[in-house]
Amino acid sequence: MKFLSERTSTQLFLNFPLLSELKYSVVIPVKNEELNILETLNAFLLQETLNGEFFDCKTFEILILANNCADHSVSIINDFKRKNPELTIYIEEVTLLPDQANIGFVRKILMDAAFHRLQKNGGGIILTTDGDTSVAKDWIAQNIFEIESGADAVGGRILLKPKELNELDHAAKTLHFKDEKYQLLVADFEAKILNEPHDPAPKHHQHFNGSFAVTTECYEKSGGIPNVTHLEDCAFFEQLQFIDAKVRHSFKVVVHTSARCIGRTEVGLSYQLNEWKMIGKNGAKVYVESSEAVLERLLLKKKLLDLWERREISKLTIQSEFNRMFPEMSLKNDAHLSIFNYSYFGAWYAEILKIVKDEWTKKDTLIFIDKAVNDLETLLQNYEITNFSQTSIR
Template structure:
């Protein structure tokens, strides 16, 4: 099995290991490392260098990525940076394997309760990124997704749909927090847990089987693995990273840069993405609440939303009951049902402008009603009260 070469021993105070895959990133890597080196606490004081370290894997490079990183390390000897240069063979030459090698090594190096983090070689994390991530774990997080921001650049063709996508998903998240409030991930929160900013506890990393060594969307595959063992992400808005919108073909398969290219083509052709409209979003989160209750009670009886769900999926109630009873975790159950819904073409029924307009109106109205409620501060309206229907 492939493994990283032996690294220097970890510092006694080490709490977080940041992993950075880098393939031909000589143009970007110094800025990425500079952002990690300049980490401060909430008062602007530099963090203790022994709290975190960075493992950078320069894999299959044909440029000076490793040399640039080593020069940076020499310039800042107090920065705990481990530069590893490897050529991954054949089918192992992919971003998923690069991440897995580093994260597996991080799991071995960190103490119990340690944190494995990831970012990208074209990303600059916020100056309090490490501090904010550690704080979220100190408050009980088991996994943390950071807010990923794409600053404006000369590449503008994709930007209108990108901003619509961010707006839509943010409104979706607000709606979900109203219908299905989660104490572990309270509002205000964002919706992202992707490669430029993601962190997980060592125990959770090992429990989910680790990073899948896949060629693309490895961050999404990893997040799905965590969901399937009921590890919820905390989406703390204070954990932020700024990533590049460059046009790149270095990933074989689905990638962020390819999504930007597709959005550019859609704008040029006058097309719009079609997404879940307001009513389907409401229905999805109602079903999620009902499925959670059914999972813990191991029965679908007494939950009127679930016969409707079975009918929508052309599934018998007996089959849905079987899925509820046999699911190993709630996360696995909900993930499987949501994937069935996402493959149902009719569930995506609204172009971005319409979906955004309806979600904005509904959440603004519901939030106003909620704020004017005489309920004690901090209480949550149940889903039934929010949408005027029972589960």
């Protein structure tokens, strides 16, 4: 084990050979995962092409950063490596200082390392998952399919491991199902209203590091993982939106992750499951954005998207359309002209949201999650009956 400084963090995995066939790099942060890591690694022995053929192991590598481990994770990984030499697995064992010992820093240096390695081979795809997560046998192949179909990045469907889901606290399980149903309904609305060619229905709501893939080109263009201590996946997704990256939320890309309520990160799925567990015990209610607020937000984004695509029209026309979009508020200092200040819609849209945020916060947009789900289902009946067969709800 070595102490990791800012200087040495840029040298991770530099001493490991680079196969000429390498196209895909899988990064996995590990901290005290002795109970899960073997299942995680075994899944990569089973990788197949979309035709069910053996996936060429020489085209991908697995980069593992074992940080501050106090269990047998490292010895289990090394033993697995010895028994399965056909897989290219490289592990760096490090000790992090308190200001570095967070998932944001760990994921960033892992993704950066994968980026630099792939760049030496002319680029490729960076994929990330977790040490308590098992990927489907076509996980790599389905990610490749979505990217070859036009996506810059892919968020996979993250489900809870069935056995652990069944053993989950009743309150946590109930609220997890309700939240899943709500989020999937919102995602369905997004697909129908925004009608983005790169992310059509059916789509889901997850773009988290339990299953995420991004091209090296897009990673470089975005600036990589932001400097945050946690929720680095959400911060990265926001950064991808700023550059209009084509992010696909694919049901074809599937992983199963641990349903533990005590995790390794400050904020994450385990934190949320524990929160729901506590909420259930306290008899509290969960409130979410109302169906009316969801619809208003998405319709506004669609109108702004349409205006963005026609931004060569006259400034007077743009101002007129802005006035129709925001009849109850005054945009200060010719804010409508900000459309000409940005190269990407996502960055401009974020600026507009800042302007309307104060007005929206005056509205009572949060309602009980059960009512929100019922309202969304009613609204969606105007489009089609939603099929949840691919979710963890049923």
